Amino acid sequence: MQLSWENLLERIEHCQKCTLCSGIHNKVPGQGNTHAKLMFIGEGPGADEDMQGLAFVGAAGKLLTKMIGAMGYTREDVYICNVVKCRPPHNRAPELDEMESCMPYLREQFLLVHPKVIVLLGATAAKAVLGDHIRITRDRGKWVEKKGFYFMPTYHPAALLRDESKKKDAWEDLKQVMKKLSELEEKDDALA
Numbered sequence: 001m002q003l004s005w006e007n008l009l010e011r012i013e014h015c016q017k018c019t020l021c022s023g024i025h026n027k028v029p030g031q032g033n034t035h036a037k038l039m040f041i042g043e044g045p046g047a048d049e050d051m052q053g054l055a056f057v058g059a060a061g062k063l064l065t066k067m068i069g070a071m072g073y074t075r076e077d078v079y080i081c082n083v084v085k086c087r088p089p090h091n092r093a094p095e096l097d098e099m100e101s102c103m104p105y106l107r108e109q110f111l112l113v114h115p116k117v118i119v120l121l122g123a124t125a126a127k128a129v130l131g132d133h134i135r136i137t138r139d140r141g142k143w144v145e146k147k148g149f150y151f152m153p154t155y156h157p158a159a160l161l162r163d164e165s166k167k168k169d170a171w172e173d174l175k176q177v178m179k180k181l182s183e184l185e186e187k188d189d190a191l192a
């Protein structure tokens with residue numbers, strides 16, 4: 001099948017593969033630079049995201065915007081999305097079957113954007129993408145390379161809002177991401 005954004009967004013919009021869609025205002029597919037080198041993946045939309053149909057626009061999103069800015073980028077430079085595209089009720093974590101239903105959409109987004117580096121925000125995203133063995137406190141800050149793509153698990157911005165002491169570690173993780181991106185760029189330049 002030929003992948004296209006139009007087709008993907010249309011299927012997300014009409015998706016009823018799990019029950020999450022029954023209580024929502026909007027699907028939240030994700031947004032940003034569709035050719036970004038850097039992709040951020042969160043857990044699932046919250047109340048603000050559900051109302052606006054946009055990923056990471058609430059309190060955690062504001063912090064994510066600051067984090068992206070501190071890295072020297074804008075939100076328009078990167079691609080931002082979530083594991084599930086519908087808000088789980090009462091902001092609970094998405095269930096396994098809900099994530100499984102939604103993962104094909106994330107895979108297609110990944111193939112379309114083709115980022116070099118992917119930041120996994122929090123345990124849910126890290127487990128969904130890298131496997132259930134991931135423990136965010138143990139595995140954050142450690143690169144996982146798969147088929148030439150670089151995955152960096154780090155704390156979810158909501159966790160940083162709850163516990164400011166985690167911010168220092170999260171910043172170390174993001175500094176590693178900046179370093180990796182500039183190394184990969186240098187490599188590209190050398191090959192050009």
Ligand code: URA
Nearest residue numbers: 042043044045055056
């Ligand atoms: N938390 C997430 O994981 N994603 C959002 O889009 C907002 C909050």
